[in-house]
Amino acid sequence: MTHPTIEDVARLADVSIATVSRCLHTPERVAPPTRERVLAAVRETGYNLNLAAQSLRRRRSDTVLVVVPDIGNTYFSDILGGIERVASAQGLTMLIGDTRRSRTREESYVRHLVNGRADGALLLIDPQAAWFEVPAPNAKGIRPIVTISEVAPGFANTAVMIDNVAAAEAMVSHLIAQGHQRIAHVTGPSNDILTRERMRGYRRALATAGLTEDAGYVIPGDYSLASGRAAFDRFLAMANRPTAIFFANDESAMGFISSANLAGVRVPAEVSVAGFDDIHFAQSCTPALTTIRQPRAEMGAEAMRVLLAIIAGEAPASVCLPFELIERASTAPPAR
Amino acid sequence: MTHPTIEDVARLADVSIATVSRCLHTPERVAPPTRERVLAAVRETGYNLNLAAQSLRRRRSDTVLVVVPDIGNTYFSDILGGIERVASAQGLTMLIGDTRRSRTREESYVRHLVNGRADGALLLIDPQAAWFEVPAPNAKGIRPIVTISEVAPGFANTAVMIDNVAAAEAMVSHLIAQGHQRIAHVTGPSNDILTRERMRGYRRALATAGLTEDAGYVIPGDYSLASGRAAFDRFLAMANRPTAIFFANDESAMGFISSANLAGVRVPAEVSVAGFDDIHFAQSCTPALTTIRQPRAEMGAEAMRVLLAIIAGEAPASVCLPFELIERASTAPPAR
DNA sequence: TTGTATGCGTTATCAG
DNA sequence: CTGATAACGCATACAA
Numbered sequence: 001m002t003h004p005t006i007e008d009v010a011r012l013a014d015v016s017i018a019t020v021s022r023c024l025h026t027p028e029r030v031a032p033p034t035r036e037r038v039l040a041a042v043r044e045t046g047y048n049l050n051l052a053a054q055s056l057r058r059r060r061s062d063t064v065l066v067v068v069p070d071i072g073n074t075y076f077s078d079i080l081g082g083i084e085r086v087a088s089a090q091g092l093t094m095l096i097g098d099t100r101r102s103r104t105r106e107e108s109y110v111r112h113l114v115n116g117r118a119d120g121a122l123l124l125i126d127p128q129a130a131w132f133e134v135p136a137p138n139a140k141g142i143r144p145i146v147t148i149s150e151v152a153p154g155f156a157n158t159a160v161m162i163d164n165v166a167a168a169e170a171m172v173s174h175l176i177a178q179g180h181q182r183i184a185h186v187t188g189p190s191n192d193i194l195t196r197e198r199m200r201g202y203r204r205a206l207a208t209a210g211l212t213e214d215a216g217y218v219i220p221g222d223y224s225l226a227s228g229r230a231a232f233d234r235f236l237a238m239a240n241r242p243t244a245i246f247f248a249n250d251e252s253a254m255g256f257i258s259s260a261n262l263a264g265v266r267v268p269a270e271v272s273v274a275g276f277d278d279i280h281f282a283q284s285c286t287p288a289l290t291t292i293r294q295p296r297a298e299m300g301a302e303a304m305r306v307l308l309a310i311i312a313g314e315a316p317a318s319v320c321l322p323f324e325l326i327e328r329a330s331t332a333p334p335a336r
Numbered sequence: 337m338t339h340p341t342i343e344d345v346a347r348l349a350d351v352s353i354a355t356v357s358r359c360l361h362t363p364e365r366v367a368p369p370t371r372e373r374v375l376a377a378v379r380e381t382g383y384n385l386n387l388a389a390q391s392l393r394r395r396r397s398d399t400v401l402v403v404v405p406d407i408g409n410t411y412f413s414d415i416l417g418g419i420e421r422v423a424s425a426q427g428l429t430m431l432i433g434d435t436r437r438s439r440t441r442e443e444s445y446v447r448h449l450v451n452g453r454a455d456g457a458l459l460l461i462d463p464q465a466a467w468f469e470v471p472a473p474n475a476k477g478i479r480p481i482v483t484i485s486e487v488a489p490g491f492a493n494t495a496v497m498i499d500n501v502a503a504a505e506a507m508v509s510h511l512i513a514q515g516h517q518r519i520a521h522v523t524g525p526s527n528d529i530l531t532r533e534r535m536r537g538y539r540r541a542l543a544t545a546g547l548t549e550d551a552g553y554v555i556p557g558d559y560s561l562a563s564g565r566a567a568f569d570r571f572l573a574m575a576n577r578p579t580a581i582f583f584a585n586d587e588s589a590m591g592f593i594s595s596a597n598l599a600g601v602r603v604p605a606e607v608s609v610a611g612f613d614d615i616h617f618a619q620s621c622t623p624a625l626t627t628i629r630q631p632r633a634e635m636g637a638e639a640m641r642v643l644l645a646i647i648a649g650e651a652p653a654s655v656c657l658p659f660e661l662i663e664r665a666s667t668a669p670p671a672r
Numbered sequence: 673t674t675g676t677a678t679g680c681g682t683t684a685t686c687a688g
Numbered sequence: 689c690t691g692a693t694a695a696c697g698c699a700t701a702c703a704a
Contacts, residue, residue: 284621
């Protein structure tokens, strides 16, 4: 038999389908002898629950939708790991949507949620589609959404994140404390929320220290290795070079360092470099990268917990996780 | 209304549910005026198809299950990107299972397949669970499985991969051609198929060149940065140091290079280093890493295509994709 | 403790 | 071109 159903099992065990169902879900409510018989029939037929039918009947899918902008990016996949951990511990499966930064594709995932394919969603993107255009978020019947890291202010009612402004400020303040006076910043892509927050932190640190932001010291980037390399070219061409550069993420910082090494510009002797994220390879570049560690797996896990809580009926609440400044070899007091 | 069904739409448009369904799937078979009316009703009610019901009725889920050992690993997530691309182009969604190398968790994903949650599976793991214990693979009603890269011989009937033996052999032969005579190899984890294949390629290249494998030149590793670092310590302690080392993957090679840089051992002047995979950061380490490029995204995409073909009724067939030797700065002829 | 019967929301068959 | 209606496989309220 290709696809035994609950009925086949019932027939074989000579019970009703109700009893079979009970054996599977509430075995304690069925008499041991019957139970044995049913279980044997299950084994013999090779029966498997049809999840579509179950989902239809139960009106829930035991699935969580996770939407990422780029699954190939280790920053996101680390978060996914954390999500998966707690999701699977709760018997939920994770449905991943990769938008590749296209709004159209994002919209197709909105449908998944609303189509009942998932019981809730975790967003690792800055929402462009109409995720929240639902009456009374988290009201009865509405599937809850939690955003991670990329929070458009006032958009998400529930989010888990770190304080990006404070983290950037901490890093730049640290550089200042080391004695740096001329500190540049390579940003993320211009439409990114995190870009804005980290830049704000950078400026706040400068302001607090009474430093002025030199012209040309805010260099546009896009988080990529290539943009870090481009930043190095800008750096080389500068008349009044900064003694330290704070990058909006590790990857671009690593691109810069790679170019610097190639060109014989010594880091940190000639220029200190700081990143943001503490990705896996930040520890293995030469010199090892000073950066801000985001607890990515924990952010994913926590977001999943929050989502579960909301599904269970609790009130939505945002949570802010601590970051950590990791000092490695790429930063040092400026030469004088 | 929290959850309008097809019936609500039908009532509003004053047609039967059959007509509504037709409007959604075969609009050309319904008279334009009726169609307009129905579509308007759909918009007004905010109707969304219930995928569980559809899946139950159609007996397919339009979902593909992808099983990975570690979603946080960029090697795998790059493949996922390729899969996602063609899957979504075909209207399939991707359900990701992360086994974290636990057999128990792997088994739970087998159930997904067999439970009808997915129409087929793509395996990025070396299968431990009973994936293939199904009568007549790919027979009618059996959900097809395609493995990527990690093929246990005789296990998979369908796989997409590169020729790991040939690739490893090519790399080691290249080192030999550069003039290296003493070449070590840092392996992957011992139970890994790829470990065995790459080691075989290493040995074959040595044999072809008439070189003997020096004692202690096969150093056990596990693909991690840490194991690369450990390999560096082994290297330092050697009386008769190799002039080149071929690593079973990039990450461990990068761990070695990182330690070497720290210790002041110059790469490639004192020792050439070659990796395998060409991960994203292989280009940005110092020196940039010579390696074998696997077309990861393309492997994922191709596997998805193969799976689709099988689902469509074609005969299963394995495909072997080309690799490429990428020469960068971490290898050079030995000093003499 | 077990069985009966209904409905979950769709699709598809078959008449009209 | 449109409408009834019968499954799809399961869970559960209600009866026995």
